[in-house]
Amino acid sequence: PLLHHGGSNIMLGCTLENCLNKFLDAEKVENYFCHRCWHGAALKYLSVTGATETDIEKIKSCGGDDHCDCKTSLHLERMPWSNSYSHILKQLIIARFPKLLCIQVQRASLDMFGESVKLTGHIAFPFVLDLSLFTPSSIGLNIEKIQMSQYQKPETSRNSGMYRLVTVVEHFGRTGSGHYTVYRSVRVASESDEGEEDCDDPCEDLSWFSISDSEVYRVSESDVLGAEASLLFYERL
Template identity: 30%
Template sequence: MSFSGCQHLQAFKAAHGTQSYRIIHKYFIAALSTEARLRKARSCVCHTCKTTTVRLHSCLHCVYFGCYGANHIQEHAASKNHTLAVDLVFGAVYCFACGDYIYDGELEGIAGENGKSFEDSIGLDGCWVPTDVELQLLHQNPKRRKISDNSTIGLRGLINLGNTCFMNCIVQALTHTPLLRDYFLSDKHNCQMINESERCLVCEMCRLFQEFYSGVRTPHIPYRLLHLVWTHARHLAGYEQQDAHEFLIAALDLLHRHCKGNNGLSSSNPHHCNCIIDQIFTGGLQSDVTCKECNNVSTTIDPFWDISLDLGPPPGGDARNSLYGNGDEPSSLMECLRRFTRPEHLGSSAKIKCGKCHSYQESTKQLTMKKLPVVACFHLKRFEHSTGYHKKISTFIPFPEELDMTPFMSSSRSHNNGYQTQVVQEAASSLSSQNKYSLFAVVNHLGTIESGHYTNYIRLHKNQWYKCDDHMITKASLDSVLRSEGYLLFYHKQILEYE
């Protein structure tokens, strides 16, 4: 985007003023009410091909909407000599003469008056949040011209290609992750792979999202995705049953590596990336190690995509290795998180050299959340592997529909009895809304560790749940979701949710 101004835009404003931009922004960009958004969805159609697209632009000189991806707005600009158009997602002005988007302080002020500026399309920590994608997609399904409670657009089964239920359930969770869905349906990926023989997983995910939200109801066969996974993650190749959690991490890692070439940041710093995967899934885990001799605290912060939570008793089967443990198995997700974030005595066999004492001392270690991701994924460690011993933990762990992570934040710590032992506080009466989450997907494992099957629940609308069992999609109740065993739990930040 150019921030140096545009002579063509300045000449247009001098001759015609800003009224046309005001009208376009008020009625076709801001669209603050439900009625306004429905009107926008009905009206924002390319005047040439009669279809809707998230790359739709409105001519600033006349009444014309045109596709950017199909070059209809470009053809209109060339034939009419109309050099300026407005992007109907961001509200930015594009100059065809300059070949760039133009920043203009006066127009930005108008956008602010209408209640939605370019910055409003940017979420927390710079995460891009496209708007009105669902409304524009309604045009692609002629049977549904409005948002309704029984709309099933986005629901589609996946054929099991031979013990690939582990992949199917993760694909269902990812395709129903709101911000990830919006990114892949918004034509934002610019593939930069040089070797044509090396297929891009991000390009395939774009096609997969288009298949899911095309309105087609027949089950999809994800053979291209399976082939790419086998190519790029050889440890998952073959028709043996794989672990859904392992596939999730491998998929996120591949998408991250195929996306990060577009962000212009140094690949030498893996923690400094603004690709869509890191924007949505990456959080910051703070580790505080406190010297028991001098109370010196050493802090490190590491990125994470998910949190793995133990379901068994603490090591040793009792509370001796934890300052505040009772030795019992956790009884809920909240209890799992409390155990995960409470101080742990490292013991005399794991002494750490203190930076203040300059000698090896016993210490305590505590993990807390420094930065929460947009999507929080919790992995309940149900598969226990030890020397000659493998079992599945089928204990029912209750998990809530709405989750507040405030008690587990680094900012919620306090000092205990003057020893500066950091403990997580219980939820205060005033909890930050930025730390609240809503459940939107649950992956379950049925059977034993030797022979099992993965299914999952996904939330399509705010109060509508569906069970996905490979090619079979059935409606489910919230009660059945919350009573399921639970293996992977996906929560979305409420502050970034929209209907």
């Protein structure tokens, strides 16, 4: 969530959309060491210096992970690029629309003394969320230029990224202890509903209930929207 500068309180007027935009923003990572880049530089070095085919093939066939022994086995740990750190940009993307979307609001943090504190404050969230607004094409990334072999592209059909709020979890207390309550939406059917087609409004005819241990009682939509949510569950329409 968006915080007041240097504080543990969430900024007044903070929304779920603000949090998602911040979560998906490009982040500058300092002092980053890329093992894949190291293997590329090592391959060029071995090729120029006339290394054996066995050594070159070892670099080529290596997966380039953090635990390989290429640096020590080929005696390249003293090469200039072996201890070179740089900065990169890291950015998360939404590659597919899940059937059930769970959003956790990170309310646990550390203060300047290293003590665990709870981030307090309200984050406004909608009953209907359009997740398509946060896909790569909507936040300035060209998805065609990103290697997406292990992901699916977000669907482009109408309403494919629309979600309806079904559950809100609220925590009372401090970090490490306290009590959780749940707001749950239920579609209450009546005799007049029999034989009727589904309503176009995803939030119509829904009743909300508060659940706290064995206590269950009906609440209004304003009660739900006023919760300081820790978890939000959205169901895809």
